[in-house]
Amino acid sequence: MNIARKGPGTGARPPRARLHSSAPRQSLNGTWRFRLSRGLAVAPEDGWNTGDAAWTEGDDWTGITVPAHWVLEGHGKPAYTNTRFPFPIDPPNPPDENPIGDYRLTFDAGATFTDGAVLRFDGIESAAEVWLNGELLGETRGSRLTHEFDVTGRLRENGNLLAVRVAQFSDASYLEDQDMWWMPGIFRDVELVATPAGGIWDVFTVTDYEAADGTGTVDLFVEASSAVRLRIPELDVDLDATDGGVIGVGVVEPWSAENPRLYTATLEAENETVTLELGFRRIEVRDSVLLVNGEPIQFRGVNRHEHDPLRGRVASPERMRQDLLLMKQHNVNAVRTSHYPPHPDLLALTDELGLYVVLECDLETHGFEEIGWRLNPSADPQWRDAYLDRMQRTVHRDKNHASVVIWSLGNEAGTGTNLEAMAAWTRAFDPSRLIHYEGDWSSTYVDVYSRMYASFEEVRSIGEEIASPAPFDATAAQLHRRSLPFMQCEYAHAMGNGPGGLQEYQELFDQYPRLAGGFVWEWIEHGLGSDGVYSYGGDFGEDVHDSNFVIDGLVGPDREVRPGLVALAHWYSPARITVLDDAVRIENRYAFADLGGLTFTWTAISAQDGELDSGELKTGPVAAGEVVVVPFPDELAALELPEIVTVEARLAHDTAWAGAGHVVGRGERVWLNQAEEPVEAVAPADDSFDAVSLRLRSLGGLRLDGPEVGIWRAPTDNDRYPGWDERDLPPYAERWHVAGLDRTRTRVVSSAWGEDALRVTTRTAPAGRDFSVDGEFVWRRVADKALTVEVTLTPIGTWPVEWARLGLDFVIDAAPRELSWLGRGPGPSYPDLAAGGFTGRHTVAAGELYTPHVKPQESGARAGVREASVVTDGGTLRVTVLSADTPDGSVAVTVSPWSRKVLSTTAHHHELEADGRTHLSVDLFQSGVGTATCGPGVLPRYRLAARPGRVTLLLEEV
Numbered sequence: 001m002n003i004a005r006k007g008p009g010t011g012a013r014p015p016r017a018r019l020h021s022s023a024p025r026q027s028l029n030g031t032w033r034f035r036l037s038r039g040l041a042v043a044p045e046d047g048w049n050t051g052d053a054a055w056t057e058g059d060d061w062t063g064i065t066v067p068a069h070w071v072l073e074g075h076g077k078p079a080y081t082n083t084r085f086p087f088p089i090d091p092p093n094p095p096d097e098n099p100i101g102d103y104r105l106t107f108d109a110g111a112t113f114t115d116g117a118v119l120r121f122d123g124i125e126s127a128a129e130v131w132l133n134g135e136l137l138g139e140t141r142g143s144r145l146t147h148e149f150d151v152t153g154r155l156r157e158n159g160n161l162l163a164v165r166v167a168q169f170s171d172a173s174y175l176e177d178q179d180m181w182w183m184p185g186i187f188r189d190v191e192l193v194a195t196p197a198g199g200i201w202d203v204f205t206v207t208d209y210e211a212a213d214g215t216g217t218v219d220l221f222v223e224a225s226s227a228v229r230l231r232i233p234e235l236d237v238d239l240d241a242t243d244g245g246v247i248g249v250g251v252v253e254p255w256s257a258e259n260p261r262l263y264t265a266t267l268e269a270e271n272e273t274v275t276l277e278l279g280f281r282r283i284e285v286r287d288s289v290l291l292v293n294g295e296p297i298q299f300r301g302v303n304r305h306e307h308d309p310l311r312g313r314v315a316s317p318e319r320m321r322q323d324l325l326l327m328k329q330h331n332v333n334a335v336r337t338s339h340y341p342p343h344p345d346l347l348a349l350t351d352e353l354g355l356y357v358v359l360e361c362d363l364e365t366h367g368f369e370e371i372g373w374r375l376n377p378s379a380d381p382q383w384r385d386a387y388l389d390r391m392q393r394t395v396h397r398d399k400n401h402a403s404v405v406i407w408s409l410g411n412e413a414g415t416g417t418n419l420e421a422m423a424a425w426t427r428a429f430d431p432s433r434l435i436h437y438e439g440d441w442s443s444t445y446v447d448v449y450s451r452m453y454a455s456f457e458e459v460r461s462i463g464e465e466i467a468s469p470a471p472f473d474a475t476a477a478q479l480h481r482r483s484l485p486f487m488q489c490e491y492a493h494a495m496g497n498g499p500g501g502l503q504e505y506q507e508l509f510d511q512y513p514r515l516a517g518g519f520v521w522e523w524i525e526h527g528l529g530s531d532g533v534y535s536y537g538g539d540f541g542e543d544v545h546d547s548n549f550v551i552d553g554l555v556g557p558d559r560e561v562r563p564g565l566v567a568l569a570h571w572y573s574p575a576r577i578t579v580l581d582d583a584v585r586i587e588n589r590y591a592f593a594d595l596g597g598l599t600f601t602w603t604a605i606s607a608q609d610g611e612l613d614s615g616e617l618k619t620g621p622v623a624a625g626e627v628v629v630v631p632f633p634d635e636l637a638a639l640e641l642p643e644i645v646t647v648e649a650r651l652a653h654d655t656a657w658a659g660a661g662h663v664v665g666r667g668e669r670v671w672l673n674q675a676e677e678p679v680e681a682v683a684p685a686d687d688s689f690d691a692v693s694l695r696l697r698s699l700g701g702l703r704l705d706g707p708e709v710g711i712w713r714a715p716t717d718n719d720r721y722p723g724w725d726e727r728d729l730p731p732y733a734e735r736w737h738v739a740g741l742d743r744t745r746t747r748v749v750s751s752a753w754g755e756d757a758l759r760v761t762t763r764t765a766p767a768g769r770d771f772s773v774d775g776e777f778v779w780r781r782v783a784d785k786a787l788t789v790e791v792t793l794t795p796i797g798t799w800p801v802e803w804a805r806l807g808l809d810f811v812i813d814a815a816p817r818e819l820s821w822l823g824r825g826p827g828p829s830y831p832d833l834a835a836g837g838f839t840g841r842h843t844v845a846a847g848e849l850y851t852p853h854v855k856p857q858e859s860g861a862r863a864g865v866r867e868a869s870v871v872t873d874g875g876t877l878r879v880t881v882l883s884a885d886t887p888d889g890s891v892a893v894t895v896s897p898w899s900r901k902v903l904s905t906t907a908h909h910h911e912l913e914a915d916g917r918t919h920l921s922v923d924l925f926q927s928g929v930g931t932a933t934c935g936p937g938v939l940p941r942y943r944l945a946a947r948p949g950r951v952t953l954l955l956e957e958v
Ligand code: GAL
Pocket: 082, 178, 179, 339, 411, 412, 452, 490, 493, 521, 549, 552, 934
């Protein structure tokens, strides 16, 4: 086995489309025999693959599931690196320590396949040599690419031996350095597929839609060994298609992500019938704007890797459907298959459910960046055939899917002529789709200008650029790039608590027609494990790894919806709703559909009495892109002072991805007033306060301690990285630590018991520092178990860094049970991450107080809060905001079973140990979260420079 050469695989038939065909197939998935060796040099040549009947297996063989990664089946371990190769950069040589898996399967095929057949492998990582009955069929390269070997005349009816030797690392590994787990094995389906005489080998349907007259065409190419008939019953097409060519089908309903209309077609040859789902649509670029069916569209996209926490990149129909349904339910309309072709069945689902697909080739050479891109295969002509082979396998397999609108050459493979060659081949073969590649910013051979994690300013300037004339000395390449629409193939890095900044990007996408939207990085957190116990890089003893950088997603490893996805659904909503004083403004953000598919309902809420009334809001017809302002209906206008008016857009009918009533958009207006201050007040009893700290120790029967002034948070992933806009500074987590936000101490400066109040002044400062926050606390007893505290906080000295928050921390001596509040919810919110949903009364149980981030960090703040009841095993504390000098008079409340210290020092969620107490923070201000793990940090307007604050709280045991 030669796994140190620069070429593509050998021996396979030319790539072709994945067809839904009547030709018999036989799955060879199941339990195979397996043996692992440490390296190629010691992999036994003992006749295991010869088909010799006398050969018997030794005790180094076991059973293994196919498809599976052997490292998840008890043989060796997974390993995670982001960009670094886990072996020396010495292309095309893999390391000597290179696990080699030998697979054997004996099977009967019967008479079905004697006429002609191929043996199909949909994915083997990273290189394999394949023998059937002792005969070498060839080698595979391209872990996520299909290889079909002709077994006609080689297959027996009974007792076939299929033997596959798989190398974990090979020359191919240099082209497959995606940011993900290294997980070898036969991890996609293996099948025997009949290729009957009088059958169809390949089909290419290039569909088109002419918006001007509503007609469709299909340009057909068929490779068959008999005459072929095309039928599209719904369009009355029934004709001889043996020679292919352009076929007009008359007026059709076009395909789009909004209305994924498909027409079933059949191609009937003598001995085989192929069924196709045709979608008529056109994707094009005009005046730097991306158009589908003649209308500008925006990608409201996500990047999707294939991942299952137990099975790795082994995809199942259930997971695929689950992912796509969740995307559609959260207003996502596009998916980039980062960074390789997905399981082939995914595309039938994107066609059916309606998602634009950027289909990416299995290519990334990112590790060469570490050595300044020296030796990069992209620029080495000896690798050219390998590059072309990868692209051809990518395009051929999925070329019949309407949802695929862009071919992507790969990801982060630097620059070089091999990429240009891929683009040239693709353009010649399939001019109906656009070509994407981000890694070469010159963009000379692509059809979209693409970048990842570009800052807000840069995205704006790219949007604006085309409004002014090109510079007189612009080169041809620059002029070409100006003619292209712009997309962010990756933005808003959804790692840990985040991503912040979705709103600002969306506003830019909405403002400039050249900006075709983007794809959030990324969909799934790649934790390995189950039931909340997930591993990341380093957990398998890897000496080279990138820790929890593999845990970045809008959904958790088991598809738990993270707050970032809730926020994204809001910004990606097709209906933007703004509740005005006496009317509702609704913007239709569909590219094609009117608002007839949605119903709008209003709800009027009073803080004390709950829902007052609700009803339907009639919008009348609103075409795509239009805005209407609908006056409040009479019933709503007649209501006296509702404190909250919410308007929701819901699906009017069942769809393939959600039932009628599913909420796709929401807007609200809040007129809440401050709660009334109690009038009667006396000084509180001194036995409720700690003699040293003068903090409250009891309230009625509640044992507690607080408040302490709090300005730190348990660093989020984003706090632990410097934003791309300030890479010369250490990350916030470090700056906070240096300044000492995580180790403040409080001294009582003065205290005085008056008749009506206890007055305490304090100084809170980091150990070893002289800047502080001075506090004044005025305590009054207003009822038996009720106190008010009037708090004034003032920063003193020069704080060298912004704060994480400014708030009051309490610890209740009993475990949390539940939190009820009046404010935004039910999810958490941070200033630049509006995942909170809507304003009202919400209740969450103890287990929903926080987000179970695989790596613990700050989470769970509920914002816009006016009143909160913290239910614990030891009683309930109700906190009411009587006044606050915050923009809307509300505070943020965070309740956690863990202290911030514990959160910041524990590696995995499942290792967190609760201390049986309730950690409560009432924050006047919070810093945003940003996306510094990849991209811009917290925008200046969401940062929290040292500042004063005032709040008056009513604390009651209830
Ligand atoms: C990008 C890359 C992704 C991922 C991301 C960070 O540069 O394309 O694959 O690594 O950074 O999570």
